[in-house]
Amino acid sequence: xxxxxxxxxxxxxxxxxxxxxxxxxxxxxxxxxxxxxxxxxxxxxxxxxxxxxxxxxxxxxxxxxxxxxxxxxxxxxxxxxxxxxxxxxxxxxxxxxxxxxxxxxxxxxxx
Numbered sequence: 001x002x003x004x005x006x007x008x009x010x011x012x013x014x015x016x017x018x019x020x021x022x023x024x025x026x027x028x029x030x031x032x033x034x035x036x037x038x039x040x041x042x043x044x045x046x047x048x049x050x051x052x053x054x055x056x057x058x059x060x061x062x063x064x065x066x067x068x069x070x071x072x073x074x075x076x077x078x079x080x081x082x083x084x085x086x087x088x089x090x091x092x093x094x095x096x097x098x099x100x101x102x103x104x105x106x107x108x109x110x111x
Contacts, residue, residue, distance in 0.1 A: 011036070011037060011098070011102070012036070012093075012095060012098045012100075012101040012102035013034055013035070013036035013045035013048075013093035013094060013095040013098075013102045014034065014035045014036065014093060014102040014103035015032060015033070015034060015048065015091045015092060015093050015102070015103055015104055015105045016033040016034065016035050016072050016103070017032070017033040017105070018030065018031070018032050018033075018091050018105050018107050019031040019032075020107050020109060020110065021110060022109070022110050022111070023078060023079055024079065026081055026082055026083070026084060027079045027080060027081055027082070028079075028080050028082055028109060028110075029076065029077070029078045029079065029080070030050060030059075030061075030076060030077045030078075030080060030091070031074055031075075031076045032048050032061065032074065032075060032076070032077075032091055033072050033073065033074040034048060034072060034073060034074075034075075034093050035071055035072040036067075036071070036093065036095055036102070037071070038066040038067050038068045038071070039066075039068070040066055040068060041065075041066060042096065042097070043095065043096055043097045044063070044065070044066035044067065044068075044095060044096060045063055045067070045093055045094070045095045046062065046063050046094060046095060046096050047060055047061060047062045047063055047093070047094045048060075048061050048063070048075070048091060048092065048093045048094070049061075049091070049092050049093075049094065050077075050080055050082075050089050050090075050091060051089060051090045051091070051092055052083075052086055052089060052090075053086075053088060053089075053090065053106075058080065058081075058082060058083075058086075058089065059077060059080040059081075061075055061076075061077040063075065082109060086109070087108060087109055088106055088107065088108050088109065089106070089107060089109065090104050090105070090106045091104060091105050091106075091107065092104040
């Protein structure tokens with residue numbers, strides 16, 4: 001599939017930073033900063049995900065609109081239940097054109 005140049009120019013969505021804190025028994029609060037050159041409704045970062053080390057999605061923070069004039073931007077997701085035994089997770093971003101492929105960050109869950 002060939003993409004129009006204006007859609008390709010935005011590139012993939014990158015996770016720039018992550019803050020994670022424990023909010024309860026096996027529950028965590030995540031604050032994630034993304035960078036993506038959103039161009040509008042056709043090409044924008046539309047979600048970020050908490051994923052275990054085997055690639056299973058544990059939680060998703062959906063982004064409902066483009067952030068053309070707000071880059072980078074930070075959004076949070078609270079009280080994410082993480083199964084017992086998982087001590088490290090990956091954070092990855094998704095955009096409407098490239099899907100995955102940008103910078104991911106791995107974090108250890110606090111005790």
